[in-house]
Structure formats: structure tokens, C-alpha cells
Amino acid sequence: MKKTYILRIVFLVFLLVLISQSCREKPAPFNEDALDVPYVPTPVRVVKEMFRLAEIKEGDVLLDLGCGDGRIPINAAVQYGIKAYGVDLNPERIRESVRNAHIAGVDHLVEFCEQDIFETDLTDATVITMYLLPSVNLRLRPKILTSVKPGTRIVSHDFNMNEWVPDKDAMVFIEDEAHTVYYWMVPANVTGEWAFKIDEPPLEVTIKFDQVFQFVQGSVMTEEEGWKVLEEQLKGDKFIFKLESPRLVWFFNGKVKEDAMRGEAEMGGSGKKAAWEAVRNPDTKEPLDILSQ
Numbered sequence: 001m002k003k004t005y006i007l008r009i010v011f012l013v014f015l016l017v018l019i020s021q022s023c024r025e026k027p028a029p030f031n032e033d034a035l036d037v038p039y040v041p042t043p044v045r046v047v048k049e050m051f052r053l054a055e056i057k058e059g060d061v062l063l064d065l066g067c068g069d070g071r072i073p074i075n076a077a078v079q080y081g082i083k084a085y086g087v088d089l090n091p092e093r094i095r096e097s098v099r100n101a102h103i104a105g106v107d108h109l110v111e112f113c114e115q116d117i118f119e120t121d122l123t124d125a126t127v128i129t130m131y132l133l134p135s136v137n138l139r140l141r142p143k144i145l146t147s148v149k150p151g152t153r154i155v156s157h158d159f160n161m162n163e164w165v166p167d168k169d170a171m172v173f174i175e176d177e178a179h180t181v182y183y184w185m186v187p188a189n190v191t192g193e194w195a196f197k198i199d200e201p202p203l204e205v206t207i208k209f210d211q212v213f214q215f216v217q218g219s220v221m222t223e224e225e226g227w228k229v230l231e232e233q234l235k236g237d238k239f240i241f242k243l244e245s246p247r248l249v250w251f252f253n254g255k256v257k258e259d260a261m262r263g264e265a266e267m268g269g270s271g272k273k274a275a276w277e278a279v280r281n282p283d284t285k286e287p288l289d290i291l292s293q
């Protein structure tokens, strides 16, 4: 009995020594070959320019794809008091980000996660920042245009999105080195055929919209002589355009939500306003990104 008891204690001590040793062991080194982009931090002045271009405001939620030492989410939290997230595949970067957030006193506002940018959920962010590579931006482009909420602002340090031309850009010079910052607002998808209806004065018209990224061109499908769609402007989910017939002009102003749009139209010159609604034939919707086709 006594012998078994002693053996048990020896076994327990042995187990405790093993556990404490494994806890003290350093994490296995991260294989940097797994990264799509090497670690290069964005200078803080460029970070501030990214925020200026994105017009960050109270209530925004920022997500930095490939967050490095966490400087973009941390600076956003410090400067605007907003919630900010960062993901990075390298666990060492995540540990560094967590430490830096603690030092900056914004642990309660920022969160960092060891995650692949291609597996990251982008739907909660209102501002997405990135300093990646041209090829990586292009791989992300279809995901951004299909899964991100219309109106979400995207800001990229140094690399653009090829055919998806930026809505704005800016340059920062640091020691003779030029850093470019690009900005896009994710457009709603308005492609396809839409049945528009105004009750009073009555108007029913089908309009087909073709769209390449944020650029839209409409044409009237209903057999009406001389009807035209002009001056289309799409900013996120806000859509305005002019519908011109030989006798009158309507200025449409509204919001898009998936297969529906609604808003107010003003009859040119008269100041008369009327509510309008439109529904899309879902079979006519097309992808926004040529890379998804």
C-alpha cells in the first residue's frame, strides 16, 4: 500500500516536471514561406494619410488585412476611438500587435487574430486597409466585390486593383520615397434588368444596367421612342441617374438593397417629387468583377 502511494507521488512529480518544461518551451519558429507578402511596416505618416482618405469617423469598424505589428488598427483606435481589427498569418506579428495595443492603452478597442486574409470574414468592416502586393490585391478583388457590404471603404498602401480604378488617391513623400495611397468605395451591384414604378404621376419602365466596377450605364428596355438613361452615379448603395423622354425628365435618387431599389424622383423643372421602387429580375444579375466571369 505504502509502496503504491510513493510510486504515485513519484509519477505525479515526474508529470509536473514534464508539463512545466513544455510550458517553458519557445513556440516553433514560423515558416515565413507560408506568407503571401513579407513583413514591411507602413510608415505612420502614410497610415495617417490612409485614414484621411478613408474619412474615418465615429462608429467605423476598421480591419487591416495582414496587420504586421498592429500599427494601423492601433493608430485608428487611438486617433478615432473606433473598433479595429487585424489579422496576420504570422503568430509572432500577432503577439507583437497585442503587446503594442496594450502599451498604447487600446486593448479594449482592438483585436488581433492569427488568420489567413483569404479566409477572413470581411462583412463587419466599414473600412478595410491593406499593404499587400499587386497580385494579392487582385486575388482579393473578387472576394471584396462579392462579400463586402456596398459602401465599405478600401484603402491600399502602394498597390492598386488594376482595372478597378480608385475613386481617390494621394501621395506621401518620406525621405524622397513616394508612397501612394489608393481609395475605393465598394459599389452595389446594379447589373441586370429592373422594373421601375412610380404611382403618381404613373410611370412604369424597365431599365437595364450594365456595370463595370463603380461605372454604370443604363438603357431603357421598354419600347418607348427616344427614352434615355443619363448621368448614372453609383456611390456604395446610393444611386442617382436621369431618365429622359422626349417630353419630360426624371431625376432618380435612391438606395439599392440586393434585388430592390427605392427612392425619390423629381420631375425636371416642376419641383414635383414622387416615390419610386424598382425590382430586379434576379436571373439578369451579373458579377461586377471581370475576374469572376
Ligand SMILES: C[S@@+](CC[C@H](N)C(=O)[O-])C[C@H]1O[C@@H](n2cnc3c(N)ncnc32)[C@H](O)[C@@H]1O
Binding pocket: 034, 035, 036, 037, 038, 039, 040, 041, 042, 064, 065, 066, 067, 068, 069, 070, 071, 072, 087, 088, 089, 090, 093, 115, 116, 117, 118, 130, 131, 132, 157
Ligand atoms: C507588408 S506587411 C503590412 C503590415 C501592416 N499592415 C502595415 O501596413 O504596416 C504584410 C503583412 O501581411 C502578413 N501576411 C502575409 N500573407 C498573409 C496571409 N495570407 N494572411 C494573413 N497575413 C498575411 C505578413 O505577415 C505581414 O505582416
